[in-house]
Amino acid sequence: MGSPGCTVHSPLHISHHDHSDTRTAWLDEAEEVKPTAHSLLGLPELSWPGVYVPCCDRLDMEENPWVLRMTEAPAPAAPPARTPEPSQAKPSQAQDPASGMEGQVEERCLEQVQTMVVGEVLKDVETACKLLNIASDPLDWSCVHVQKWLLWTEHLYRLPQVSSMFQELTGRDLCSMTEADFRQRSLQLGDMLYAHLDIWRSAAAMKERGPPEDSKSAADEDSWSDVMCSYPSQPIHLWQFLRELLLKPHNYSRCIRWLNKEKGIFKIEDSAHVARLWGIRKNRPAMNYDKLSRSIRQYYKKGIIRKPDVSRRLVYQFVNPV
DNA sequence: TATAAGGAAGGTC
DNA sequence: GACCTTCCTTATA
Numbered sequence: 051m052g053s054p055g056c057t058v059h060s061p062l063h064i065s066h067h068d069h070s071d072t073r074t075a076w077l078d079e080a081e082e083v084k085p086t087a088h089s090l091l092g093l094p095e096l097s098w099p100g101v102y103v104p105c106c107d108r109l110d111m112e113e114n115p116w117v118l119r120m121t122e123a124p125a126p127a128a129p130p131a132r133t134p135e136p137s138q139a140k141p142s143q144a145q146d147p148a149s150g151m152e153g154q155v156e157e158r159c160l161e162q163v164q165t166m167v168v169g170e171v172l173k174d175v176e177t178a179c180k181l182l183n184i185a186s187d188p189l190d191w192s193c194v195h196v197q198k199w200l201l202w203t204e205h206l207y208r209l210p211q212v213s214s215m216f217q218e219l220t221g222r223d224l225c226s227m228t229e230a231d232f233r234q235r236s237l238q239l240g241d242m243l244y245a246h247l248d249i250w251r252s253a254a255a256m257k258e259r260g261p262p263e264d265s266k267s268a269a270d271e272d273s274w275s276d277v278m279c280s281y282p283s284q285p286i287h288l289w290q291f292l293r294e295l296l297l298k299p300h301n302y303s304r305c306i307r308w309l310n311k312e313k314g315i316f317k318i319e320d321s322a323h324v325a326r327l328w329g330i331r332k333n334r335p336a337m338n339y340d341k342l343s344r345s346i347r348q349y350y351k352k353g354i355i356r357k358p359d360v361s362r363r364l365v366y367q368f369v370n371p372v
Numbered sequence: 373t374a375t376a377a378g379g380a381a382g383g384t385c
Numbered sequence: 386g387a388c389c390t391t392c393c394t395t396a397t398a
Binding site for chain 2: 285340344347348350357
Binding site: 285288336337340341342345363 | 388389390391392398
């Protein structure tokens with residue numbers, strides 16, 4: 051591949067510790083794609099393990115073909131502001147103009163991070179496509195492409211061989227399969243592969259639609275250092291993540307929305323979608339609503355989230371509303 | 373069948 | 386130890 055910023059190494063040899071040589075042949079055409087400078091995010095936690103991460107210096111093909119080396123995130127220009135605990139998050143904007151401004155800045159930064167995460171996923175999928183020499187849309191994959199993608203996924207996750215369970219399948223076949231179908235073929239890894247494929251499909255759909263307007267403007271108007279100043283690379287909490295989604299109704303109202311913002315009551319409209327987003331954020335491809343909801347229920351004891359007085363399915367309430 | 377609730381064990385920081 | 390993640394059982398709409 052001769053695109054700028056790419057270093058071609060062909061053929062690319064992948065030495066899988068427990069696979070036969072014949073399995074490496076799928077990737078003979080693949081090329082090493084050198085990342086373009088630093089990742090905008092520079093956040094290891096935001097990297098998706100199924101795709102190449104732009105914030106890596108390079109692929110170390112000798113030591114471990116798929117071990118990614120992370121570059122250091124740009125240092126914040128000022129000491130990072132501590133994320134407030136939920137008990138401290140008071141709806142004080144009306145009374146205190148300074149904290150109101152602070153809230154607006156925080157909300158804006160959260161939005162920027164969100165849109166940049168989407169951008170990073172798109173870039174990562176695109177880079178993986180170049181590396182594997184396959185189309186970004188799984189619907190366009192041939193049987194060979196499917197096997198390449200599976201082999202790639204096996205390597206990245208250090209999975210036991212699973213590609214043999216999905217032989218003679220095109221990308222279109224894969225896309226028409228349900229999660230149960232995946233589990234039927236691989237009880238152990240079906241869930242994860244299904245979720246991983248779903249990310250690729252989502253990325254292809256987003257690519258087709260084009261980047262969101264606000265992601266463009268965020269990149270144009272604000273430097274990453276600005277974001278890092280007020281939003282350090284700390285592990286994000288689930289309640290924070292849910293609030294991020296709720297603060298972007300334009301993008302996420304179809305999967306999560308306020309029922310009563312003043313009281314902090316919200317509804318998860320698309321549980322699978324929210325779980326998938328959370329899985330992306332946390333590098334947990336096997337995340338599902340069952341697990342996510344368990345995490346939400348952990349907040350009951352902590353007094354962060356509870357069920358509303360009138361309990362309804364998929365409806366929760368922040369104990370301390372925004 | 374999907375969701376809710378919560379116990380238990382384990383992983384990561 | 387905090388904060389999940391994963392797996393599980395039981396209950397309910």
